[in-house]
Amino acid sequence: MFRLNLLDNYLKKYTRMSERELSHTVQSNMWFTPVLYVIFSILLVVVTLTTDLKYDLGNQMRLFFAVDYELTRNLVGTLTAATLTLTTFTFNLILVVFTTFSGQFSPRMLKNFIASKSTQRVLGIFTSSFIYMLLSFLFLNKRMAEYYFAVPFVAAIIAAFAMGTFIFFINHAVAWLQVNQMTYDMKNEALSIVKNTLEDEVDPYKVNDLTTVNSDICDKSGYTITAKKSGFIQLVDFISIMKEAKRDDIVIRLEYTIGSYVYATTPFLSYWKKGDNQIDEQKYLSLIKIGRRQTEVQDIEFSINKLVEVAIRSLGNNDPKTATNSIYQLGEVLTSISRCSVFSKYLVDNENNLRVVLQERDFSHYLYNGFGYIRHYAKDNVLVCTEILKVLDLMAKSLNKRDYNAVWEFGVLTASGLENHFLFALDYQQFHRALQNLSVTTKHEKEYEEFLLKSKHP
Structure with a gap:
């Protein structure tokens, strides 16, 4: 009897999975x-x-x-x-x-x-x-x-x-x-997640013009839904949440993003009602899966972190070529996020009514999570930092223009504090040439001149 119940629970686990989750689970099992x-x-x-x-x-x-x-x-x-x-x-x-x-x-x-x-x-x-x-x-x-x-x-x-x-x-x-093949496969995996999660599931409901959305209801005191167990937020069924929120005529806000760790009894959902109708909170809990580990099904940052870890491990093993390869592959993923994503936290239904509020994520967030850790571990390596600037310049040629400021600011922060690490004149020339090219691409030539004056006259 115990074995039958165990088998029944095991089968129910797979029958309750979404199509993408089931596909990922099948592929990741031997x-x-x-x-x-x-x-x-x-x-x-x-x-x-x-x-x-x-x-x-x-x-x-x-x-x-x-x-x-x-x-x-x-x-x-x-x-x-x-x-x-x-x-x-x-x-x-x-x-x-x-x-x-x-x-x-x-x-x-x-x-x-x-x-x-x-x-x-x-x-x-x-x-x-x-x-x-x-x-x-x-x-x-x-x-x-x-x-x-x-x-x-x-x-x-x-x-x-x-x-x-x-x-x-x-x-x-x-x-x-082989490193090239390995990082190429990880890049394709990340690009697939960007397309499936951002472009296909979330972006169609995002609103570009915030003036058309009435978000005043979120300023009032609302109701909270707490997590029932600890773990990572693995999956969020955005489409079903939108449908249920419209049916119940509520506005719901996700207090954490996919990949975040929450504790049991943590308030991780808030909602506001427009009437006196009863809300089945368990229904919304069932549309968000919490597990004991992170997965790549919807977690873009987790997939990006794989390339980041390869680059950091390569720097620790004195293998700058592998680190450089990972940086270029990571740059292509970030470029895809910039070009294809709508950085808005408001999701509306087909009648332009606000239904879901997400945690705000802009391009600077993904840029920092991608290159921030690599820059930290390569802060004494002028050659790798120069490659980061070159990748930023290459990205800027294909980025959405709204993200030029974020790329330029990141480039300046990367350049700051490296004046004492130039061993040769060629290091200085290559580094500042990469920064200058970035300033031209992002339309920040004046800021580049100001940076040069500050670096020469602290």
Whole structure:
């Protein structure tokens, strides 16, 4: 009874997930794809054994291909042990990759390797190959068939395919360990989250002209909804919250953002009613998922932090090229946020009535969370700081013009305090040339001249 209840709760956990959350959970687990391959291998065992035992295909093929019971048993038995050894070695190789990633880059990236379709398919092929060999070996029957054809033939093909898959996996692991490929994959993941979370879910409801929104109700004292458990805010169903807020005719404010940690009994939702109707607070609690860890489904900053950690670890390991590569990939993510996002905290319904108020996030927030930590750990490294200025200039050429001030101010703060770290005249020239280019792109030439005067005459 206990096992049935446990299975029932486990199934309910997945049936309650949204489509995006379910997709992310399936991709980040190692068992789902191998289970599908194992099911296919079981069906293949049934087909091959039925073909040999019921239709006596081996006896009909004796003129061209004759494998008796003993040879089939020896072949399948040997391949069973071989595929198990190959599978074990593959798992050891995965553990080595995990250890390397954790030590040199970031433990947060392990899920990226697990979520790789190539990794999951390789594990599925090896596991299903072993299951096929094992079940075929178990159900071989000398009394029912003296000669076999389908079982040994398919077993030989599967063994050859597994060997080819192993070679492919070695190449896949080596390619995935390359820094350029690794940071490129993380950048694409972040860009996907920006598109799905900001562009598709939130931005369609944001209002550009704040004068058209009546937000006076938020100045009054409202009701609060407290969290029922501690953890990270993982998912917010913005679309459903908008629909329910319109149906209840309320304005609801999220006191924390996705990725924030809240304690049990923390007031993390506030709402204001326009009438005397009763509000089902539990309904809104169910639309916000709190878990024990951060996830990449909607958390843009968490995905950005992966690239930040790679850059910081690289600086600590005296690997400036890897840090530079991460900085450029991070710059592309921030550029996408600037170009595609509407930085407004007000969400309105189709009748232009205010329904949801978010925590305010502008481009400066994402810029600081992206480059702020890297700048801190690279504060004594003029070359890396110069690269940051170059990336800021490259970003500014594609940014929304409203974010020019934020980029320029960040560049000036990066430049401040580095006068005593120029070892050579070329360091000074390259650094100030990058800052000058940034000032030209962001239309702050006058401020650049003022900065030069202050740096020369403190």
